[in-house]
Every structure is written in C-alpha cells, then in structure tokens.
Amino acid sequence: MTRAWRWLIPLSAIPLLALLAYGFRTNPRDIPSPLVGRPAPAFVLTTFAGAPVSLEAHRGHVVVVNFWASWCYPACYEEAPVLERSWRAWGDRGVVVIGVDIQDKREAAEKFIRDFGLTFPNAQDLTGKVSVDFGVYGVPETFFIDRRGRIRAK
Template sequence: MSWKKLLIPLASVPVILLLAYGFRTDPKAIPSPLVQKAAPEFRLKSFDGGEVALADLKGKPVVLNFWASWCYPACYEEAPLLEATWKKYQGRGLMMVGVDIQDKDANAREFLQRFGFTFPNAPDPGSKVSIDYGVYGVPETFFIDRHGRIA
C-alpha cells in the first residue's frame, strides 16, 4: 500500500476529532477573556438621539446586552426578560444598555418597538464595540460591576 493512499484517511482523523470536540462544546460555557478586567470604554449615539457612554455609568452596575433583529429565536426569547429586569431594578441603581450589531436601522427600531424597550439602546456602527468586547455571536450579555470590571 502506498503512502498516498494513507494520506487522506490520516489527514481526516484530526478533522474528525476537531469536529467532534466542537460539537460537544457548549458555546454558552466559553468564558470571556475579559472577566475580571476593566470593561472597554464606549460612546454610542442611541436610537433615541441621545448618547450612551460607559464612562457616564461609573459607580453603577451595568448589564450590557449585544443583540440584533435578525437573531431569532434567541434575542426574541430574551427581550421580554431584559425589559422586565430593567423595570424591576432600574430604581435600585442598575443600568442596562443594549447594543445592536450588524443590523438595518429600520429592522432594529422595529425590534425595539415590538418589545417596548425603555432602557438605552444604540447601534454599533463598524462593530467597534462588539470587537472590543470580543462578541462573536448574539445574544451576548456582560455584567459590569460598579468598579467598571466585567464580572
């Protein structure tokens, strides 16, 4: 038997092992390398015409949620929970910020209206904030403690 006939089966073994590992891994269990580090600063123009900046929220715990209108069903399932959490805890000092990524403005606004979001939300033009936070899929949520560290 020639080595050329063995090349394809031998080369496919690492690929099969890698795929098996990937399918076994729960993507929700992948820890962020940012945990316990300072949250990356951002300043975005919000959908309501205002501005939302992490620097303005110092001293308060912040829930930072990355979402998109095309993220179905996950973003649609968590949206009511996010709004309910905001309504329940905003009076206790909790801040919540939504960051819409890679979306069309009209679709994002329709999503916000559909779920009645009353907490600040802003698009992320150029995906700069998403990249800074290492977001590789939506939805993704970060909790930033009152000291500005990702918990």
C-alpha cells in the same frame, strides 16, 4: 490530475467542514470571556433615540450590556422581555441595562425595539468596534459590569 489527487482534495475538506459545523453549533454564551475580572472596554454610542450612551456615564452603577440583533431568533427574542423586566424592576436601584445592536439594519433593529417595548437605552454598533473590544463571538451575549467598571460575568 492523478486519481489520488481527485480523492485527496474532497477528503481534506471533511475536517474543515466538521470544524465549521462545530463552530456554528457552539452557543456564544458557553464561550468564556478573557475579560471577566478586567475593566470593561470604554465606549460611547448613539442610541436609536439620538442620545449618547457610555459606560463612563454609568460609573458607580451595575451595568448590564447586552449584544443583540433583530435576526437572532429565538435567543434574542427570549432575552429581550427578560432584560426589559429587569430594567423596570432594578433601574431605580442603580442597575443600568444597555442594549448594543450589531450586524443589523437600522429599520429592523428599530422594529425589534418597538415590538418588544424596550425602554432601556439601545444603540447600534455601526463600526463593530464595541463588539470586537468586548470579544463578542455571537449574539446574544451579555456582560455584567460592577460599580467599579469591571466585568464580573458573561
């Protein structure tokens, strides 16, 4: 290997490392969603309690879909109590909160739900399809869906 090649390979890695560092530092909440203004992707998941949960079942209600994981610290730990308080304050007025756990172990997710006393429906996206359909970049990400089923904000 020539002397030039010995330097070229490590130097070419610097822009790649800089790009990776930028990506890891980017807050998923700061990345706009192309789905805003469009119909929310349909899904049916099974909650940790064993019941089905879907967007279609909540048509006509405002729905808040929160993607989270037990290992998402500190952001998910900060959001969980806020979501629970919102669910308790607005649930009887037609606002539905649905938690979608991604890339997690069931036991860890169940512990998270217990530790925060979450009473709103939470389900695990075992295949990753729901998070892909929503374009989830990282956790936490929260989508606000209007009564007609359109995503209004992320």
